[in-house]
């Protein structure tokens with residue numbers, strides 16, 4: 001099994017933190033997807049990380065799908081139950097976190113375009129999505145706590161830490177005191193410290 005990652009990819013971080021939480025290990029290849037590495041593009045047509053080549057030789061993309069696959073196939077505690085209401089709660093949190101991360105990441109990438117190609121309207125649209133998602137997470141504290149730091153909580157923590165890393169001016173804690181307290185209680189977990197991109 002081979003996992004392609006980039007050092008600062010928040011999507012790859014989710015997968016790495018999940019592997020760490022399970023106490024498992026996977027062969028990792030670190031590269032920069034933005035310089036079009038031939039081996040990555042041969043493995044996965046999107047050319048994005050994370051990407052997993054399984055022992056059977058097929059390739060899986062998308063952080064949430066890779067996390068689900070590794071959770072089910074690696075030894076260690078399950079972070080997303082195989083079925084039932086707890087799975088749907090975990091998936092809901094994971095999807096909320098993915099939406100938050102997509103918006104935050106897209107705004108960052110837009111800011112890296114050449115000056116004349118940047119769209120302030122696009123960045124504003126992503127920031128509006130962030131602003132809509134945070135209060136929803138603030139009201140999801142019961143689910144986050146009940147989950148016991150499963151894939152949902154792990155994904156939310158990685159997305160919030162990405163806000164701190166790349167959107168430090170956002171002050172997301174101001175409107176989300178309960179979420180901020182929850183985050184402060186999980187961010188020092190070894191899995192998150194070991195995968196901190198800074």
Ligand SMILES: N[C@@H](CCC(=O)N[C@@H](CS)C(=O)NCC(=O)O)C(=O)O
Nearest residue numbers: 009010011033048049050062063064
């Ligand atoms: N939806 C994907 C997003 C993955 C993604 O956008 N990865 C970025 C790095 S953080 C990438 O590889 N970008 C290269 C490109 O877009 O060409 C996931 O959840 O894994």
